[in-house]
Amino acid sequence: MRDANPPCAFVSFTVEGHFFIIPDHNEGGTTVIILQNLRKDYIVDKKSITALKKIDLTIERGEIFGIIGHSGAGKSTLIRCINLLEKPTSGSVIVNGQDLTQLTSSELQTARREIGMIFQHFNLLSSATIYENIAFPLRLTKRSKSDVDKKVRELLDLVGLTDHAKKYPAQLSGGQKQRVGIARALANDPKVLLCDEATSALDPMTTQSILKLLGDINKKLHLTIVLITHEMHVIREICDRVGVIDDGEIVELGPVADVFLNPKQRITEEFVEQVSDFDFPLELLEQYRVMPESERNRHQVVQVSFLGDTTFQPVMFQVLQSLPVQFNILHGTINRIKDTPFGRLVLEITGEPADARDAVQQLRARGLQVEVLL
Numbered sequence: 001m002r003d004a005n006p007p008c009a010f011v012s013f014t015v016e017g018h019f020f021i022i023p024d025h026n027e028g029g030t031t032v033i034i035l036q037n038l039r040k041d042y043i044v045d046k047k048s049i050t051a052l053k054k055i056d057l058t059i060e061r062g063e064i065f066g067i068i069g070h071s072g073a074g075k076s077t078l079i080r081c082i083n084l085l086e087k088p089t090s091g092s093v094i095v096n097g098q099d100l101t102q103l104t105s106s107e108l109q110t111a112r113r114e115i116g117m118i119f120q121h122f123n124l125l126s127s128a129t130i131y132e133n134i135a136f137p138l139r140l141t142k143r144s145k146s147d148v149d150k151k152v153r154e155l156l157d158l159v160g161l162t163d164h165a166k167k168y169p170a171q172l173s174g175g176q177k178q179r180v181g182i183a184r185a186l187a188n189d190p191k192v193l194l195c196d197e198a199t200s201a202l203d204p205m206t207t208q209s210i211l212k213l214l215g216d217i218n219k220k221l222h223l224t225i226v227l228i229t230h231e232m233h234v235i236r237e238i239c240d241r242v243g244v245i246d247d248g249e250i251v252e253l254g255p256v257a258d259v260f261l262n263p264k265q266r267i268t269e270e271f272v273e274q275v276s277d278f279d280f281p282l283e284l285l286e287q288y289r290v291m292p293e294s295e296r297n298r299h300q301v302v303q304v305s306f307l308g309d310t311t312f313q314p315v316m317f318q319v320l321q322s323l324p325v326q327f328n329i330l331h332g333t334i335n336r337i338k339d340t341p342f343g344r345l346v347l348e349i350t351g352e353p354a355d356a357r358d359a360v361q362q363l364r365a366r367g368l369q370v371e372v373l374l
């Protein structure tokens with residue numbers, strides 16, 4: 001599990017009130033993106049619209065970082081600030097150790113080769129073949145014809161489109177077009193891939209296959225991926241960490257599993273509910289509420305959440321069997337958050353109230369998350 005605040009491979013210092021940040025070459029080089037105090041105002045009809053207020057964010061090399069938010073929250077502006085397609089009003093954007101806001105336009109052009117990007121509507125050249133679409137960014141770097149050919153064929157193979165090289169975009173499905181977009185974005189071996197709602201125009205099956213491809217590429221190339229989405233299942237499927245953006249601010253940030261298990265903001269709870277397949281019928285609790293108090297006190301209903309290895313370990317049953325209580329499973333599911341198994345059970349614990357409380361404490365002491373429902 002990664003830290004919410006990953007280690008930084010940059011050193012920062014202040015001289016005469018000015019804040020400086022430079023790469024620390026003695027470190028392993030784990031930090032690839034730093035956004036500092038980022039603000040973006042758009043001016044429309046002489047009125048200012050604040051799209052980003054005060055964004056501070058650090059993204060580690062090799063991680064898949066998701067940004068989720070509702071329409072208008074500032075997601076597109078934020079991701080487009082990372083390659084300076086949008087110029088921030090203030091703040092710094094440090095990618096691969098360079099503050100992009102300080103570069104000349106030709107330096108920025110060079111720096112952008114290290115930052116690939118894919119888009120919701122693919123942005124392919126409709127009059128060029130798939131081969132030519134992928135070759136396009138390579139030709140801008142003055143590579144030899146044979147180098148270009150070798151690289152295009154490697155990329156076609158990577159995204160599974162070797163047999164489609166001679167086709168035109170209009171002859172491909174949406175998923176295949178996005179594969180071309182991915183191949184084109186990877187042509188110059190970028191260190192970062194930005195995904196702007198890359199699966200929003202695709203059906204669920206195709207979305208899965210594109211997310212799988214992005215996950216595989218992340219592992220194979222150790223590529224840092226930043227994606228924006230309004231769909232929590234995308235975050236759950238491939239992201240390591242997530243930032244929730246609301247009204248231009250990141251209101252919650254952390255490893256995906258933590259955010260799923262313990263959402264702190266109402267907006268995050270709403271996003272988590274989008275993908276919740278844990279529909280415990282709350283009316284089941286009614287049968288306890290109508291019991292005489294003396295009998296009701298002997299029943300406790302708890303929801304136990306498991307993450308990672310504990311999901312398949314008999315920890316819970318060992319604890320409950322060691323105490324003078326009986327238990328009964330009322331409801332349960334097992335799912336996955338990225339590669340981590342994640343389970344939830346609703347249990348009825350029957351026994352003396354003190355023993356039931358003891359059971360809850362012992363479960364918590366073993367690292368299980370326990371919420372008392374009744």
Ligand SMILES: Nc1ncnc2c1ncn2[C@@H]1O[C@H](COP(=O)(O)OP(=O)(O)OP(=O)(O)O)[C@@H](O)[C@H]1O
Nearest residue numbers: 042044049051069070071072073074075076077078
């Ligand atoms: N080019 C622009 N000119 C003026 N205002 C803009 C521009 N782009 C975005 N905005 C405004 O900035 C705010 C954030 O927009 P942004 O597109 O970044 O949000 P978003 O979360 O990506 O939304 P969506 O999911 O609908 O694309 C909104 O109020 C939007 O109207």
